[in-house]
Amino acid sequence: MAIASNGPQGHLNGKVGNLVFYMLNGQPVVRLIGRKGKPSKLQLANYQEMAVTTKLLSGMGSFIKLGYGLQAKGTVHNAHNLATSYHKKQALTGEYPNIRIDYSKVKLSQGVMPETADLKIEKVAGGLEITWDPTHTYELKHNDSVMVMICCPETGKDKEYLNIARRSEGKCFIPLYEDVLNQQIEPYISFISADGESVSDSVYLGNLNGLGKTETEKREEEKYRLVKTRFDQLESNYLAQLKENYGLRADTKAFKCLEKEYKVLKNQLDHLPGKPG
Known part of the structure; x- marks a missing residue:
């Protein structure tokens, strides 16, 4: 009621x-409310778009709150709503069921502060070094805070740095373990005023280390590995029995079943995706 x-x-x-x-x-x-019928392809695509977007933003809550908070102020929306809406519409690529993030279109903050010049990123011993032009003007203050987001798509262990330096410093260092430093990295930088009343658009600093494996590729590799493990076990047994029988096929039900599974798995390995190298 x-x-x-x-x-x-x-x-x-x-x-x-x-x-x-x-x-x-x-x-x-x-x-x-009520029970849903079988979803259409368009609905499935929409579900995947939302899932991919949600996964992208899941480890960026604090960054998004600062990056979209000013836009949300005075509206019925919150920062996360605005970020979700933008990325679902603007930062996805591919078609269902292979929808994925276009990291070059990701925007983790949106504001009126002008873009900072000479932004660069470099891998150095023990981490990443980011540099920028420290020149300050009427709109670019020397005490603006630097926010950095390091996205790690392969592991999902994204890292937020909300106040890692001041504009006047012209650079910052982000320590990373070797395994993180050598995986796919998608880095972003934003500047926010000391009073939090002005923020810049985030800038994509470019992919490091190339693209990692997609979820589909990971599943294919895992399936191939499981089939290969089972095949190796059967092959050893199959060849051993042939050797014991001087290369002749044993006329038993057990051997025939072994041989049939051996041949089925061998054929699967010849055609399955996910083979190493």
């Missing part, structure tokens, strides 16, 4: 049939 707390012309609060009425950030909202 729904309640019209503000009279018959007011917004309902509660359930009427398969509709639910409620308030969200001060706005009246209604949504449909």
Whole structure:
């Protein structure tokens, strides 16, 4: 049952049939409930787009809060809503079921502060060094904070650095373990004023170490590994029995079953994707 707390012309609060009425950030909202039918291809694509976007932003909560907070101020939206909307619409590539992130289009902050000149990133011993032009102007303050986001798609262990340096320093160093330093890295940098009232658009500093394996490639490699492990076990047994029988096939049910599985797995390995190298 729904309640019209503000009279018959007011917004309902509660359930009427398969509709639910409620308030969200001060706005009246209604949504449909009930059992869903079989999803269409467009719906499946939408689900994957949302899943890929959510996974991208899952380790960036604090960065997104600062990067989109000013846009969200005074609206019914929050920073995460705005970031999700942007990336779902602008930062995806590919078609279902192979939708993925285009890291060159990722924007982790959006604002009016001008872009900083001469942004560069370099792998050095023990980590990454990022440099920029430290010149300050009326719009670019010497005490602006530097925010850096290091995305690690292969492991999902992204790293946020929300106040790693000041603009006046002209550089910062990010320590990383060797295994992290040598995997796919997608780095971003933003600048935010000391009072938090102005932020720049984030800048993509470029891919490091090339592209890692996709989820599909990882699944294919794992499937190949499992089949190869089973095949190696059977092959050893199969060849041993042939050797014991002087190269002749034993006329037994057990041997015939062994040989059949051996040949099936051998054929699978010849055609399965995910083979090393």
